[in-house]
Amino acid sequence: MSGSRANALEVRGLSVGFDTPAGRLTAVDAIDLDVAAGETLGLVGESGSGKSLTLRGILRLIRAPGRVEGSVRWNGIDLASLPERRMRDVRGGEIAMIFQEPMTALNPVLSVGIQIDEVLKSHSTLRRAERRARAAELLALVGIPDAERRLGDYPHQFSGGQRQRAMIAIALAGEPKLLLADEPTTALDVTIQDQILRLLVDLKERLGMGVVLVTHDLGVVAASCERVAVMYAGRIVEVGRVADVFAAPRHAYTLGLIGSVPQAGAERSALASIEGTPPGLASIPDGCAFHPRCRFASTQCRAERPRLAEAVPSHSVACFHQDEVLAARRLAA
Known part of the structure; x- marks a missing residue:
């Protein structure tokens, strides 16, 4: 088909x-x-x-x-x-999945950087500093400005479109x-x-x-x-x-x-x-x-x-x- x-x-x-x-x-x-x-x-x-x-x-x-x-x-x-x-x-x-509603799919008590890092820990051999650099790279890849600083922000600090982009970054972390x-x-x-x-x-x-x-x-x-x-x-x-x-x-x-x-x-x-x-x-x-x-x-x-x-x-x-x-x-x- x-x-x-x-x-x-x-x-x-x-x-x-x-x-x-x-x-x-x-x-x-x-x-x-x-x-x-x-x-x-x-x-x-x-x-x-x-x-x-x-x-x-x-x-x-x-x-x-x-x-x-x-x-x-x-x-x-x-x-x-x-x-x-x-x-x-x-x-x-x-195989990665982007869920329908990022405000409920993202963990509200963890920063976006930590949520990307969790995927990198599971699906890569990168060390801690390398994972942080890769997380910032992913946020930049999906179009979030000042990506390095935004790693420490929580989902509620992002706009609706930025939360969706963060969800995409998390999905892409495992390549x-x-x-x-x-x-x-x-x-x-x-x-x-x-x-x-x-x-x-x-x-x-x-x-x-x-x-x-x-x-x-x-x-x-x-x-x-x-x-x-x-x-x-x-x-x-x-x-x-x-x-x-x-x-x-x-x-x-x-x-x-x-x-x-x-x-x-x-x-x-x-x-x-x-x-x-x-x-x-x-x-x-x-x-x-x-x-x-x-x-x-x-x-x-x-x-x-x-x-x-x-x-x-x-x-x-x-x-x-x-x-x-x-x-x-x-x-x-």
Whole structure:
């Protein structure tokens, strides 16, 4: 699914579920996902679609009563079978994660310098003075002025954009080859969002990292990703190259997301909306989970779950009515 480059990350049948008194609730439902070395993959969908839990499942950060099932292979190594001690080496050292809200992800009682130093201690052989120099270098790399002095500052002394940059510096300290970025621009103003996205793209190119970027903003995906995977109700419903998916969406949910984005030159046109709301974990419908909100839904959609399959080269979709969706997109264009 990722083109001609070799896949560094291969996810097969990944599920994340939670055992409750009412039974097992499935938040991520048997998804397959590939990320090639040096590639940026956007993971999009409404809140509650399972995007963040997918990233946590990849890194085995789900704790009881949650359970993770499926296969996650990183450069040929099965992460699910690694002992926890070895998995800690992978986290931060090979695969790093930027969490969604830096004010809660950063430790409020430790300086930013100490939090970077903790990663360097775990994933490098640098001595104390060398670690401090490297920490300052990382803060400078992500665009924080007067980096040496700011090492002693605490998270509350940084602005929202600077906290996000500090989170990126911490993630980069172990020199990972894959960065999982969970909505890194949430709650930031538009100008700072643009700066953070430009920073991530620049760092990816300079350091040769792969990136999985979780977002609900298709504009962010268009600006920074090569491929996009669309999630709904814990399932991947469409995946392909960004240009192909945006120009010719084959799933009704993707079509709805694209239709809800303001278009240049159409200032006076009404935005399209997707009727209804995403289902809760305890009420995911049979068949295609999107069918209650889908104008193309048929009896087959209500009874049978569509399988994610390649529709055209490098573009896969889980939809029984993809030709009708594609025709509607072309008509709207």
